[in-house]
Ligand SMILES: Nc1ncnc2c1ncn2[C@@H]1O[C@H](COP(=O)(O)OP(=O)(O)OP(=O)(O)O)[C@@H](O)[C@H]1O
């Protein structure tokens with residue numbers, strides 16, 4: 001009866017088969033631990049209709065190359081953290097249309113769709129697909145292909161939406177978290193977003209990718225269990241307001257840390273209260289006894305982890321004196337309280353005033369460590385608040401951040417695109433690869449939206465000091481850059497913008513992660529990805545990372561790719577006629 005259902009109801013629940021097409025159906029119990037809603041039908045209808053049209057026009061053996069990239073860094077910044085790759089690989093592992101998926105598609109596609117197409121869909125998997133990617137947790141920049149997928153045109157097309165979905169929010173929220181991390185310096189950052197996130201899946205993704213971006217823990221218990229993220233928490237206002245007075249305390253006893261016989265903890269607190277209030281220049285009548293009661297209740301439940309939310313009534317005249325009273329009583333039993341949380345008011349001013357109170361208590365009661373109690377702050381904190389608090393000066397040790405972090409309120413979506421950069425047929429590949437190496441280009445009035453045609457090798461060139469200088473894209477046949485010679489790097493579209501770069505070191509950015517139906521690379525743990533993100537961000541110069549008007553990082557093409565791109569552009573752009 002743990003579920004709260006009666007025995008009969010439980011039996012009925014167990015006996016009821018999942019509705020047809022529910023995401024619980026057989027093949028979707030993913031073996032690789034992937035979120036069950038990530039599956040082949042998690043796509044836009046037009047991918048399926050295009051797949052049919054490709055199939056009808058016998059393009060199913062054409063080998064297409066798609067690049068996944070974004071055009072502009074989010075949050076008015078000049079960098080992005082790449083995240084979500086592991087989920088893309090799991091998606092490829094699971095890519096398959098089940099019988100019930102196909103039955104459902106039959107109900108939504110027109111009757112004219114030929115039966116053989118459904119047989120074809122049923123035969124698909126990702127075994128003919130290869131996926132190249134930048135490692136998860138790498139700092140990345142606009143226009144650089146983060147993922148390149150090569151495979152049969154209809155199959156890769158069917159993957160577009162899902163891959164974008166898996167990368168988009170993951171990279172956005174990881175970048176947001178990294179920005180909060182930079183603004184917070186070395187203070188502890190806790191993600192408190194579960195209640196504010198876009199649904200349960202958004203919340204879990206937020207916890208996971210904020211950890212990659214540099215948060216230290218989450219309040220989300222399921223995220224802790226699923227992703228091995230440290231879980232942390234305090235208590236809520238409801239806990240404080242639920243107590244009316246000392247009579248609520250049914251258990252007044254607390255066993256000292258050394259295991260001695262239990263003592264009357266409530267009396268110990270009441271004995272200390274007067275002196276605490278005097279030290280802090282507060283009348284004990286000003287402190288709320290109901291709040292003291294709540295703190296005692298929490299401290300007796302968690303004598304080694306006592307942290308109190310102090311802003312329910314009055315931070316300085318009630319919350320902090322009550323906290324200090326209980327902390328001192330704990331101290332006498334050998335325990336060390338943790339600290340307090342502020343959740344309203346002027347967080348800079350209050351944190352400083354609270355620290356003063358702590359110092360007075362530490363002096364008066366001769367417990368120096370009490371000056372260093374942890375001060376946690378929360379309440380609608382965003383990146384700008386953190387910068388402003390730094391400017392004002394504050395005494396906060398730890399920030400709990402929800403809404404602005406997980407909803408990415410400052411910019412709720414990252415405009416990733418997934419463009420066909422080369423789509424020779426397999427047949428055509430034989431011809432073109434061996435003859436012309438033809439590629440595809442998408443033109444646009446907006447120069448920035450012109451795609452970079454063909455397969456590309458992407459290199460990051462570092463200075464001799466180890467700073468990332470520029471990302472350089474080359475055509476596959478070109479000699480890779482090395483530290484023996486300077487290399488010409490060109491802006492892809494602006495002719496006059498070019499520079500010679502003599503790199504200290506060169507890194508090939510993309511690796512082959514998936515081919516022949518198998519993952520090809522070791523997949524790091526979340527902690528290792530987080531570590532990579534820290535290291536990758538550290539290679540970026542400060543001026544690229546500053547909050548206000550950061551310097552854009554350069555993304556360039558080789559002279560060869562520049563020429564190729566512009567020749568193709570001219571070949572493909574229609575010549576207008578003036579009359
Ligand atoms: N010193 C500060 N500098 C800049 N922003 C701050 C500072 N202190 C708090 N803030 C921010 O100012 C906002 C204050 O929120 P609000 O005006 O709702 O006040 P509140 O203290 O939450 O009020 P209430 O008691 O009604 O909940 C929050 O977004 C908070 O993060």
Ligand SMILES: O=P(O)(O)OC[C@H]1O[C@H](OP(=O)(O)OP(=O)(O)O)[C@H](O)[C@@H]1O
Pocket residue numbers: 192193195196236237343378379380381400401402403404
């Ligand atoms: O402000 P956020 O960055 O979203 O952080 C999470 C918020 O959620 C909690 O309380 P909630 O706001 O639900 O209630 P309360 O503030 O009224 O206690 C917490 O106290 C924070 O205020």
Ligand SMILES: O=C(O)c1cccnc1
Pocket residue numbers: 192193219232233234235236341378400402
């Ligand atoms: O543990 C906390 O203090 C917490 C958790 C979630 C939301 N707000 C606060």
Ligand SMILES: [Mg+2]
Pocket residue numbers: 343379380
């Ligand atoms: Mg709040």
